[in-house]
Amino acid sequence: MSQLLFFDSGVGGLSIWQQVHQALPGVEAVYAMDDAAFPYGELSESVLVERVLAVFDAVTQRHDISLAVVACNTASTLVLPHLRQRFSFPVVGVVPAIKPAARLTRNGVIGLLATPGTVNRPYTHQLEADFAAGKQVLRLGSSELVTMAEAKLRGQELDIDRLADILAPWLQAPKPDTVVLGCTHFPLVKEELAKVLGSDVTLVDSGEAIARRVRSLLPAGAGNKKGGLSHLYHTASSPKGLELLRAWLQESALPEYLPLYSSS
Template identity: 75%
Template sequence: MSQLLFFDSGVGGLSVWQEVHHSLPQWQAIYAMDDAAFPYGELTESVLVARVLAVFEEIAARHPIALAVVACNTASTLVLPELRARFDFPIVGVVPAIKPAALQTRSGKIGLLATPGTVNRPYTRQLEADFAKDKTVLRLGSSELVIMAEAKLRGEPVDMARLEGVLAPWLNGHGPDTVILGCTHFPLLKEELAQVLGNGVILVDSGQAIARRVASLLPQATGNKKGGLSHLYHTAEDPKGLALLRRWLQPGAVPEFLPLHSSS
């Protein structure tokens, strides 16, 4: 039976999978992470696109896919057109939640917290022009938060002083009142981000919107009787975070190494 595919460079896509699983618990899912190239925000565009396509080719050759979610903002802003041209199943991307943030801000000042690649992409600038042209959008790019989120999931304490250092440009009393979590890793730090930014700051991510979009694209009353993660693929030979992901794997499912046949 066809399954859902969730893809990210690391474990951050779990924040999206959990939202979808909550809405569609009957669907089995495959989680694939290109952790050998983590974090994606540090890659050149050509390398990133080549790696995502290679992972999708490998997974699609092994499993029938009903729908795929690119649960990575950095990848989604680049690779969706090429994926949709190559595969015949629906592919949903995760992009910064600029539209809902523009609707929620009280001061008209929005903060976009994402990876360096995402904050500077033309795709992101177009979202701003389409949905927040009458707002002030403050951009803050950080790959450091991605690493901190993965460390938190491994059970390591969050270094709050380090987090404050990353967010320092917005802690001067003139920061945004609404902050977009423009990377799927960042909701994993939501509690700590709220503590540093202050309780009055609204944090917005794309998880629920993605879950609604996925549900709208799937056939009604279909899916597996028992959902969950049936397969977990990783590209790093010495992967981190597998212990975290194993807790969501179905009984008997074993993480599998996915070698990429890509010159990149």
Template identity: 60%
Template sequence: IRQLLPDLHYIYAFDNVAFPYGEKSEEFIVERVLEIVGAVQQRHPLAIVVIACNTASTVSLPALRERFSFPVVGVVPAIKPAARLTVNGIVGLLATRGTVQRSYTHELISRFATDCKIELLGSSELVELAEAKLHGEAVPLPVLKKILHPWLSMREPPDTVVLGCTHFPLLAEELMQVLPEGTRLVDSGAAIARRTAWLISTQENLVSSQEENLAYCMALNEDTDALLPVLQGYGFKSLKKLPL
């Protein structure tokens, strides 16, 4: 999104208290996301909100769009483009267990991938590995191989893998080392960026902001202290706790 829209004022809010959402109930996720977006909106005028989480998007978008007047963009697994790209007709969906099980995901499959065999693999451990990599830790390939064993042991594994969690592109390099050569990784990042840019272009009376980009977490601790240099690398100079 920042590559397409470098001049916007960005506010990044991440929930390091209730994370990961993949194991939480739908009711909890909806209430939590509404609370966080509402808390940010009270402090900053928002032109658009991107829910950068597949699990949260699949359950909270209707409630968000009902509550708030600004556009809300969700992130959903890129099953449609993956179904177009596959050569052997086998598509793997790598996501949290919650996303793999939710009816929204199965609706996407029935709408866009009826001609494909979809192999579902849910893992919360991958989310933790991605977070650890953000903090500078190496990703142990044997652990990845163990997680991906159901696919690696198949006679004909997926030739196209959907990264159905916004954490997983962080692991793309390591995943490519473990998956069979030639496997395509597909995520929805570019499509979400284009959608966001289009929605921004259609808005009238947008007020430009001179504020610095801000990052909010739900609790400050040693982990967030270690994360600050990473956030600064993405253009977020400060990290504050968001009062809920």
């Protein structure tokens, strides 16, 4: 039976998986993370593309994949053409939700919170030109926040003061009233972000849009009664927090952990 594949450099893509699982509870999926190279926002383009292709090659040798989601904004801005050239199944990317943010903003000031790589890539600038013309887009890139989100998942308390330091540019005028969570890790710390930015700031991510896109690409009646995640793959030799990850997912079993690719 065919399965979906969700891919990220770490656990952030699980925020996308959860949205898709809510929309399609009977569809079975595989999750693969290249945590040996985490965080992706600091990799060169050539290295990133090489690693993503290697992980996809390894997973597709083990599973019949019907559709894949690159649940990582950084990877999506670079690797989608390479994946679509190599594989025949549909590949859905996650890009910063600038289009819906432009519709939601009341004061015309949008904050884009992402990794440094995503913030600075031409693809992101084109999204702004296409969908946020006439709006002021304030960009803030942080790899540290990605690490903080992973630490929270492992049970560590997030440092609110440090988070306020990261977000300091947006705590004074011009203050965005709508913030795009341009990294799939950031919904994991949505509560803390709201605490620092204030309840009047709308936080926007791509999860619901991706779920709708996946549903539209799958044939009617796709899935089975079981659904859920069948496998979690990782590339780090000593992945952290798998038991906490299992509890957070509320899955009864993630039966197999296999290293897929590691840098030389």
